[in-house]
Amino acid sequence: xxxxxxxxxxxxxxxxxxxxxxxxxxxxxxxxxxxxxxxxxxxxxxxxxxxxxxxxxxxxxxxxxxxxxxxxxxxxxxxxxxxxxxxxxxxxxxxxxxxxxxxxxxxxxxxxxxxxxxxxxxxxxxxxxxxxxxxxxxxxxxxxxxxxxxxxxxxxxxxxxxxxxxxxxxxxxxxxxxxxxxxxxxxxxxxxxxxxxxxxxxxxxxxxxxxxxxxxxxxxxxxxxxxxxxxxxxxxxxxxxxxxxxxxxxxxxxxxxxxxxxxxxxxxxxxxxxxxxxxxxxxxxxxxxxxxxxxxxxxxxxxxxxxxxxxxxxxxxxxxxxxxxxxxxxxxxxxxxxxxxxxxxxxxxxxxxxxxxxxxxxxxxxxxxxxxxxxxxxxxxxxxxxxxxxxxxxxxxxxxxxxxxxxxxxxxxxxxxxxxxxxxxxxxxxxxxxxxxxxxxxxxxxxxxxxxxxxxxxxxxxxxxxxxxxxxxxxxxxxxxx
Amino acid sequence: xxxxxxxxxxxxxxxxxxxxxxxxxxxxxxxxxxxxxxxxxxxxxxxxxxxxxxxxxxxxxxxxxxxxxxxxxxxxxxxxxxxxxxxxxxxxxxxxxxxxxxxxxxxxxxxxxxxxxxxxxxxxxxxxxxxxxxxxxxxxxxxxxxxxxxxxxxxxxxxxxxxxxxxxxxxxxxxxxxxxxxxxxxxxxxxxxxxxxxxxxxx
Numbered sequence: 001x002x003x004x005x006x007x008x009x010x011x012x013x014x015x016x017x018x019x020x021x022x023x024x025x026x027x028x029x030x031x032x033x034x035x036x037x038x039x040x041x042x043x044x045x046x047x048x049x050x051x052x053x054x055x056x057x058x059x060x061x062x063x064x065x066x067x068x069x070x071x072x073x074x075x076x077x078x079x080x081x082x083x084x085x086x087x088x089x090x091x092x093x094x095x096x097x098x099x100x101x102x103x104x105x106x107x108x109x110x111x112x113x114x115x116x117x118x119x120x121x122x123x124x125x126x127x128x129x130x131x132x133x134x135x136x137x138x139x140x141x142x143x144x145x146x147x148x149x150x151x152x153x154x155x156x157x158x159x160x161x162x163x164x165x166x167x168x169x170x171x172x173x174x175x176x177x178x179x180x181x182x183x184x185x186x187x188x189x190x191x192x193x194x195x196x197x198x199x200x201x202x203x204x205x206x207x208x209x210x211x212x213x214x215x216x217x218x219x220x221x222x223x224x225x226x227x228x229x230x231x232x233x234x235x236x237x238x239x240x241x242x243x244x245x246x247x248x249x250x251x252x253x254x255x256x257x258x259x260x261x262x263x264x265x266x267x268x269x270x271x272x273x274x275x276x277x278x279x280x281x282x283x284x285x286x287x288x289x290x291x292x293x294x295x296x297x298x299x300x301x302x303x304x305x306x307x308x309x310x311x312x313x314x315x316x317x318x319x320x321x322x323x324x325x326x327x328x329x330x331x332x333x334x335x336x337x338x339x340x341x342x343x344x345x346x347x348x349x350x351x352x353x354x355x356x357x358x359x360x361x362x363x364x365x366x367x368x369x370x371x372x373x374x375x376x377x378x379x380x381x382x383x384x385x386x387x388x389x390x391x392x393x394x395x396x397x398x399x400x401x402x403x404x405x406x407x408x409x410x411x412x413x414x415x416x417x418x419x420x421x422x423x424x425x426x427x428x429x430x431x432x433x434x435x436x437x438x439x440x441x442x443x444x445x446x447x448x449x450x451x452x453x454x455x456x457x458x459x460x461x462x463x464x465x466x467x468x469x470x471x472x473x474x475x476x477x478x479x480x481x482x
Numbered sequence: 483x484x485x486x487x488x489x490x491x492x493x494x495x496x497x498x499x500x501x502x503x504x505x506x507x508x509x510x511x512x513x514x515x516x517x518x519x520x521x522x523x524x525x526x527x528x529x530x531x532x533x534x535x536x537x538x539x540x541x542x543x544x545x546x547x548x549x550x551x552x553x554x555x556x557x558x559x560x561x562x563x564x565x566x567x568x569x570x571x572x573x574x575x576x577x578x579x580x581x582x583x584x585x586x587x588x589x590x591x592x593x594x595x596x597x598x599x600x601x602x603x604x605x606x607x608x609x610x611x612x613x614x615x616x617x618x619x620x621x622x623x624x625x626x627x628x629x630x631x632x633x634x635x636x637x638x639x640x641x642x643x644x645x646x647x648x649x650x651x652x653x654x655x656x657x658x659x660x661x662x663x664x665x666x667x668x669x670x671x672x673x674x675x676x677x678x679x680x681x682x683x684x685x
Contacts, residue, residue, distance in 0.1 A: 010628060017635055024642065064628045107646045114639050121632055133632040140636060144643035150650075159647075 009060035009070035011052040012078060013120045019045030020113035027106035035106045039089050042109035046086045046116065053078055062126060066188050069126040069258075071480035076327055076473060077123040077254040080334050084246035085116045087338050090447055092239040095345055095354070108148060112243065115141035119251035123258070128177045128187040131255060135173070135219065138248055139166050145243070146236040158235025165218070165228045173215025179208030180263075189263035196266040209264055213274050216259065220252035222312060223281035226305045230293075233301035238354060241297055242341035245304045246334045253311050253330060257323055260315060261481045268318045275316040276409055282309030283413055287420035295356050296344055299423065300337070303382060306420050307333050313413055314397035317404035323478035325396035328470060332393040332459070336381050339455030343375045346444050346452075355440070361427065363436025371444075372431045374456040381459045383424035384417055389459045392467055485529060492525040509555045517548045534615045 007014065023038050023045070030037065058075035062068065089109045096104035118137025125131040143166065147159025181187050183204035184195030196205060218225035233241045260271055286306025293299040311333070314325035346368075347355045364372040381390030394417065401410040444452065458466065499519040503512050520543045527536035569576075622630050677683045 017631070021638070024638075065625050067626070068628055105646065107642055111639070111642065111646070114635060114642075117635060118632075127629075129626070129629050130632070133629050133636065137632060137636050137639060140639045140643060144639070144646055147647060150647060 005056060005060065006063040006068075008056045009063040010068055010124075011055065011057050012049040013117050013124075015045060015049040015052050016113055016117035016120065019048070020110050020117065023106070023113065024110050027110060030106065032103070032105060035104050035108075036093070038106040039093065039104075039109045042089055042113050043086050045113060046082045046089075049116075049120075050079060050082045066190060067125075067127040067130050068121075069124050072477040073254070073258065073323075073327075073480040074120075074124040076477040077250055077330075078120055080250045080331055081116060081119045081123070081247045084243065084250065084334050084338060085112050087451065088112060088239050088243035088247070090451070091242065091342060091345055092237075094445060094448065095237060095239050097352070108145070111141045111145055115145070116247065119247060122251045123254045125255065125258065126189050126262075128181065128189075128192075128263075131259070132170075132174065132177065135255070136170065138251065139170065139219075142166075142244065142248060145240045146232055148240060149237050152235075152237075154235035155237060156235075158232045161228055161235075162232045169215050169218035169225065172211055172218070176208045176211025176213075176215055179204050179211060183208065189259070192263040193265055196264055198266075201267070201270075205267075206270060209267060209271055210274065212259065212264075213256075213271060213278075216252065216256045217278050220249060220256060220308050221305055222278040222308050223285045223305065224278075226282065226285070229305055230298045230301040233304070234295055234297045234356075238297065238341060238345055241300075242338060242345075245300060245337045245341065249304060249308065250330050250334060253308065253315075253326065256312075257315055257326055258481065261318070261323065265318075272316055272318060275312050276406070279309045279312035279316055280409070280412060280416070282306060282312065283416045284309075284419070287416060287423070290420070290423045291426075293423075294358050296347070296358050296361070297356050299358065299427075300340055300344070303340075303420075303424075304337065307337075307382070310394060310397055310413070310417070313410070314400050316406060316409065317397075317400040319400060319404050320475070320478045320482050321403055322397070322400035323481055324471070324474040325400040327474040327477055328396045329393040331470060331474070332381075332389045335455050335458050336378050336390060339374065339452060339459065340378045340382070342444075342448055342452045342455065343371055343378065345448065346371055346442075347440050348442055350441050352442060358427065358430065360437050360440075361430050362434035364431040364440075366436050367439035371440075371452070374452050376428045376431065377456045377459055379424040379427050383421040385421070387461050389463050389467070396471075488525070489529055492522045492529070495519075496522040496526065509560060510552065513548060513552045513555055516551070517544050520544045520548065532614060534618055537615075 019042070023041055026041070027034055027038050053075045057070045058072055060070035063070060089112055092108055093104055115138045118134045118139075118141065121130055121134025122138065125134060143159055143163040146162045147156045149155035177187070180192055180195075183202050184192045186192060186195075196209075214225065218228075221229040233244060236244065260275070264271055282305050286302045286304075286309060290299050290302035290306070293302065307329075311326050311329045314322040314329060316322070317325070344356070345354075347360065349355050361375075364375075377388065381388035384391045384394045394414075398410045398414060401407075401413070443449070457463065496519050499515045499522065503515040503519060506512050506515060520539050524536040524539040524544075527533070527539060675683060
């Protein structure tokens with residue numbers, strides 16, 4: 001195949017890699033003063049990578065002998081990832097202004113760019129090696145980002161915990177990959193799929209499948225590999241937490257979908273039970289464990305575990321409709337999550353210090369009515385209350401599960417979502433019916449205020465016109481896998 | 483004849499230096515014996531036709547890892563008496579590990595005599611007349627180029643991360659300012675004085 005065409009297919013990653021290296025040089029010479037310049041340039045690079053998706057990067061097929069896949073599925077996931085990454089760069093400056101001694105350094109946008117390149121490799125992987133290198137690129141950047149506030153003990157703890165557990169998960173994943181490679185003779189997804197075809201399947205392939213799914217479950221923080229999530233989300237700086245809850249989540253779930261469908265598609269009945277267990281356990285544990293939380297970032301961490309469970313319902317269906325449901329769910333989830341974290345970023349005390357206590361939200365409807373209304377919209381949507389888009393996201397995955405004949409599973413999932421509604425609605429109750437706590441200080445800036453209004457509008461019934469094109473696009477993306 | 487001679491030479495030196503690595507009392511000597519073992523293992527690899535691995539052994543293990551060991555051994559103050567005090571406490575664990583290792587060796591020998599692995603489905607089989615350095619280079623820079631570059635980015639992230647997390651600008655030290663030093667002229671640094679007799683001098 002023409003070499004330049006292969007490079008064109010990987011253009012988004014090339015743009016991100018070259019952009020991040022150039023910006024690293026700018027940061028090295030410019031020092032702290034260059035933070036603002038590097039941040040805006042990083043957003044420009046992300047936009048450039050997004051534009052590069054329009055070419056062969058979304059329709060080119062395979063590059064580098066099948067190691068890299070430039071299809072619609074990858075392109076759709078990358079759009080979500082780039083948007084989430086850009087937002088987490090945008091919201092960082094105001095947060096770091098208020099943390100004493102740990103100001104924003106220009107490495108922050110550069111690390112986000114590098115992790116975005118890694119996520120692009122993950123969702124475009126056509127080979128276990130691409131998968132692993134992309135995953136490590138994302139993970140290493142994430143460990144550094146989690147402990148970006150060096151003077152903050154919780155941030156350092158978050159980074160260390162994430163690093164140790166992430167290394168363990170990488171080991172589990174690698175062990176699974178090596179078993180699959182050993183028993184199928186190839187790391188290419190197509191070759192692995194042909195090894196899984198046929199009735200008699202060796203024990204090694206089955207073990208490999210289990211370990212690969214365990215490693216991936218850790219990366220998307222699905223139960224029973226979720227333990228790191230609340231601590232890391234609580235300790236990491238809030239913009240980084242917003243990033244963790246959105247972009248890497250999309251990348252990990254999309255990667256799991258691709259591995260499940262493309263590499264292990266013929267073993268559907270073997271991995272379906274794993275996915276169903278992880279899905280139900282995530283939904284239930286995410287809902288039950290969130291009830292006792294007093295820290296809003298921990299609460300959102302459990303909410304993200306809960307949401308991954310719902311997204312996995314679509315994967316368990318194993319059909320094109322199911323995959324489209326997963327993508328729809330992810331798209332709407334990213335908007336809801338980013339909106340919620342933007343509101344969390346506005347919670348600050350008289351000296352501008354961040355507040356994370358749920359009790360401090362009490363009576364916010366009287367002190368900050370606009371912000372309270374936005375958070376209420378996000379919470380209702382995360383709970384899946386009908387007029388909001390969160391409902392349609394859940395509907396898409398449940399429909400796919402019912403069509404695939406998993407009716408009991410869908411019913412249990414829907415019932416468990418009612419438990420989840422309890423703690424989302426508790427926040428709304430705290431904001432609207434409790435005696436007002438001291439009001440938060442400071443007004444959201446133009447960028448943050450605009451983003452809150454935009455995300456809230458998209459989630460509200462105003463976003464209905466978007467549902468039709470979203471459904472069509474996710475279906476197109478899902479068809480690329482089948 | 484000459485191959486057999488070289489093999490026995492390398493093999494004997496590897497075994498001897500391996501044993502001396504464990505037995506020597508001075509840790510610095512241990513590391514030096516280890517380096518000798520690496521060199522001779524590289525010689526064995528050349529004999530086996532795996533010249534790439536031989537080069538890796540010399541460049542990576544001798545050039546980087548062993549030197550790192552040497553630095554660590556020299557910088558750390560290791561009290562061997564204290565290290566040995568726990569031997570009896572952990573004897574059971576050590577014994578279990580040793581048994582596991584022996585079992586693995588026995589199984590490996592059994593598998594070795596059972597014949598080679600199924601290699602027909604390899605993604606990139608190489609012709610027998612291509613040297614393995616060339617074969618690896620071709621694969622690495624064509625088929626696996628994308629992943630190779632990705633691995634490079636991973637290393638870059640590790641470097642950036644180490645600097646981000648540990649580098650701090652300290653205000654209580656006086657760092658060297660190279661441009662300041664170069665720009666200093668002799669007329670700024672020296673003065674020509676002409677003090678009167680018995681008056682002393684103000685510096």
